[in-house]
Amino acid sequence: MTRVPQTVPPVRTAGLTPMPETQKGPGQGPPPHNVTDTDSTGLPDIAAVITALQERGHQPWEVQNPNSSLWFVRCPNHPFSSSGVRIGDGAGSYDWACLTITPGDTRCTPNQVIDALGVRDLFPATEAQPDEAAVLALMAEMLDSDELDQIPDPEPLIEGLLDLDTLSWIIGRSGNGKTFVTIDICGSVATGTPWHGHKSVQGKVVYVVAEGARGFKKRIRAWEKHHNLKMGKNLLVLPRPVLVNEAEWGALVEACRRIGAVLIVLDTMARVSAGMEENSSKDMGILVHQAERLREACGACVTLVHHQGHKGENGRGSSALIGAMNTEIRVSMDKKTRIVTVENSKQKDEAEGDDLKFLLTPVNLGVNEKGKPQGSAVLVETTLPTSDEDDDADGLSGNPAEIVKIMREHFPFDTATQVQVKGLAMGQPYGMAKSSFYRAWKRLVEEKVLQPDGRSSTRFRLVSLAERYPDLR
Numbered sequence: 001m002t003r004v005p006q007t008v009p010p011v012r013t014a015g016l017t018p019m020p021e022t023q024k025g026p027g028q029g030p031p032p033h034n035v036t037d038t039d040s041t042g043l044p045d046i047a048a049v050i051t052a053l054q055e056r057g058h059q060p061w062e063v064q065n066p067n068s069s070l071w072f073v074r075c076p077n078h079p080f081s082s083s084g085v086r087i088g089d090g091a092g093s094y095d096w097a098c099l100t101i102t103p104g105d106t107r108c109t110p111n112q113v114i115d116a117l118g119v120r121d122l123f124p125a126t127e128a129q130p131d132e133a134a135v136l137a138l139m140a141e142m143l144d145s146d147e148l149d150q151i152p153d154p155e156p157l158i159e160g161l162l163d164l165d166t167l168s169w170i171i172g173r174s175g176n177g178k179t180f181v182t183i184d185i186c187g188s189v190a191t192g193t194p195w196h197g198h199k200s201v202q203g204k205v206v207y208v209v210a211e212g213a214r215g216f217k218k219r220i221r222a223w224e225k226h227h228n229l230k231m232g233k234n235l236l237v238l239p240r241p242v243l244v245n246e247a248e249w250g251a252l253v254e255a256c257r258r259i260g261a262v263l264i265v266l267d268t269m270a271r272v273s274a275g276m277e278e279n280s281s282k283d284m285g286i287l288v289h290q291a292e293r294l295r296e297a298c299g300a301c302v303t304l305v306h307h308q309g310h311k312g313e314n315g316r317g318s319s320a321l322i323g324a325m326n327t328e329i330r331v332s333m334d335k336k337t338r339i340v341t342v343e344n345s346k347q348k349d350e351a352e353g354d355d356l357k358f359l360l361t362p363v364n365l366g367v368n369e370k371g372k373p374q375g376s377a378v379l380v381e382t383t384l385p386t387s388d389e390d391d392d393a394d395g396l397s398g399n400p401a402e403i404v405k406i407m408r409e410h411f412p413f414d415t416a417t418q419v420q421v422k423g424l425a426m427g428q429p430y431g432m433a434k435s436s437f438y439r440a441w442k443r444l445v446e447e448k449v450l451q452p453d454g455r456s457s458t459r460f461r462l463v464s465l466a467e468r469y470p471d472l473r
Helices: 046-055 110-117 132-141 145-150 178-191 213-227 248-259 281-298 319-324 398-410 418-426 434-446
Strands: 062-064 070-074 086-089 092-100 156-158 166-172 204-209 235-238 261-267 301-307 327-333 339-347 356-367 373-381 450-452 459-462
Touching: 156 178, 166 178, 166 281, 178 204, 178 213, 178 261, 178 301, 178 327, 178 339, 178 373, 204 248, 213 235, 213 356, 213 373, 248 261, 248 281, 261 281, 281 301, 281 319, 398 418, 398 434, 398 459, 418 434, 434 450
Parallel strands: 166 301, 166 327, 204 235, 204 261, 261 301
Antiparallel strands: 062 070, 070 092, 086 092, 327 339, 339 356, 356 373, 450 459
């Protein structure tokens, strides 16, 4: 990788000829500058490309492989509208426009290369005079202080938590219970029942299950069984993703409008924005725009379920995301007690609510069509305090603590057989001997840290402190 010097040597890749003017399509006319378009071999001159970028308002900083057939051009703080290679660094995100020039390619003039790279002009070629009617119409939309009362107050969907006609997101690390919290909220809206003391508005819920669709049904059935309520036709589930940057998104917007949805959930944000760069403010601006289309079409609360970064407390990706959200709900789980904490960490227009704490309580769902036992879990509010200690629960250490760690990381809401856990414990990075594993497993069963799940004698689940010591509630 090289810095762009004052004088850049031309590209030296043989085999290309300039495109005749008669073959140029729209937007591929003569360049607006007076430079040599090609070098002595008839190839695009990289110095001319740099000049053309500068004249368009860009500040090209680096060029990678300037003397080969693969070009990477970077302009700081401005994303290219191309599908090229994109990278980020600790200081921020940069987008690379890339183009492979192969023998026989006719994209030779600087402007043709720039068009192929997908670089858009930062500034229009001319400053056109604004339309007078447009100016007057814009002025007519402006409100003075007395007229601000014409703007309606926010309408709550769940009082003190979510409003209609807003964007929100629910964030948390993987395995911390984000979807359980989201389903709990959806159940309250679909049935019109209060959400843990917060009055809710009953209405249609559209839930886009962009990942984990196979287990979603069990979670809904567990909620309905626990609350003795049916979400029924007020819950509409799409068991696959719809990508925000594809034409089908418009169909989703119209479908939700016709349904009259009051709550639309996109779970997860990463799956509905597949192929887009989370750290790109441009790409995330497109995502926010598409979510706003949903909101405007339905007047609904549009909720994105998103993963929290491994470091820090914010959701992954560009800061443009949190800035666009009216509400942020942060979900975390105490690793020892398995208590789920729901924190209302951002409210744009009202006070943030108090934290709520829940236990993930198992629900037995009987057997499936193949006769196999099945179950899931629901949130049950608790006053049990979370642990502030760093050591493992009940003073466990060594191999028993490692087995507990495996259960938490690999089977957080499900059960596992002894054989499954043993395979992980004896592999890397644990490297536990077989005899050591069996001794540790026996201790955990005897101390009721691991218990048979009640559906199968060969499957065990990790028991929380709250279940082992109910008097602590």
